Amino acid sequence: MSKQIVAGNWKMNLDLNEANQLLQDLIKLEKKFNSNAEVVICPSAPYLSAFAEQLKDHSWIKLGAQNAYFVDSGAYTGEISPLQLKSIGIDYCLVGHSERRDNFDENYEMLAKKSKALINHDVAPIFCCGEQLQVRNSNVYREFVMKQIEDSLFSLSAEEIAKCVIAYEPIWAIGTGKTATADQAQEIHNLIRARLSSQFGENVAKEVSILYGGSCKPENAQELFSQADIDGGLIGGASLKADDFCAISNSF
Numbered sequence: 001m002s003k004q005i006v007a008g009n010w011k012m013n014l015d016l017n018e019a020n021q022l023l024q025d026l027i028k029l030e031k032k033f034n035s036n037a038e039v040v041i042c043p044s045a046p047y048l049s050a051f052a053e054q055l056k057d058h059s060w061i062k063l064g065a066q067n068a069y070f071v072d073s074g075a076y077t078g079e080i081s082p083l084q085l086k087s088i089g090i091d092y093c094l095v096g097h098s099e100r101r102d103n104f105d106e107n108y109e110m111l112a113k114k115s116k117a118l119i120n121h122d123v124a125p126i127f128c129c130g131e132q133l134q135v136r137n138s139n140v141y142r143e144f145v146m147k148q149i150e151d152s153l154f155s156l157s158a159e160e161i162a163k164c165v166i167a168y169e170p171i172w173a174i175g176t177g178k179t180a181t182a183d184q185a186q187e188i189h190n191l192i193r194a195r196l197s198s199q200f201g202e203n204v205a206k207e208v209s210i211l212y213g214g215s216c217k218p219e220n221a222q223e224l225f226s227q228a229d230i231d232g233g234l235i236g237g238a239s240l241k242a243d244d245f246c247a248i249s250n251s252f
């Protein structure tokens with residue numbers, strides 16, 4: 001069975017004091033968070049190590065990184081390796097967020113390598129996919145999203161892909177306040193699961209959590225999460241407010 005997950009993508013926001021404050025606010029809300037959902041936060045990389053220490057006594061919050069390279073170590077100035085992430089206790093890592101695909105030219109081949117390298121180190125990739133507005137309007141959005149997944153994840157084995165989380169994030173919904181309707185999101189989530197099933201088998205398809213991302217907030221999370229193939233959310237803006245993030249966790 002796929003896990004219900006709420007993952008907060010803090011992006012490049014918050015200075016150290018603000019980030020620590022948000023972490024403390026979340027920790028205080030422990031009893032209010034949905035205990036059936038996996039709670040993941042992805043703060044900026046400089047805070048990961050200190051957060052990992054602080055979360056030793058609060059293991060209900062899992063830590064995710066926002067990016068990693070695909071090599072264990074070496075002359076790659078500025079990069080972070082999956083091995084390094086694992087060594088400080090990181091459980092998840094975003095892969096292929098649209099902001100990285102667009103601003104840092106991450107292509108399908110690189111994302112395939114990153115996903116594989118993370119899995120090798122037992123860090124679960126949260127693989128992001130999703131179409132631009134013009135693709136949505138041109139009506140080939142289904143094929144577009146399937147191709148993103150096939151190109152980067154279908155070289156994995158069934159056992160490996162079962163360890164991945166997939167986040168469907170239509171780019172026109174990210175940070176715009178314009179959420180996909182529950183029907184629009186469910187259509188793609190259902191297609192993703194069907195495609196995983198035809199490639200890797202039904203049991204594997206049922207294992208993979210498929211999250212929705214793009215202006216998900218307390219007001220719309222319930223309708224989205226009630227859809228059969230939506231296992232939770234990758235939350236940007238609303239994850240920067242502890243109460244909103246907590247409310248979203250209670251929207252299943």
Ligand code: PGA
Pocket residue numbers: 009169173174175176177213214215216234235236237238
């Ligand atoms: P948003 O961001 O919730 O602010 O739209 C989601 C994301 O980029 O992961």
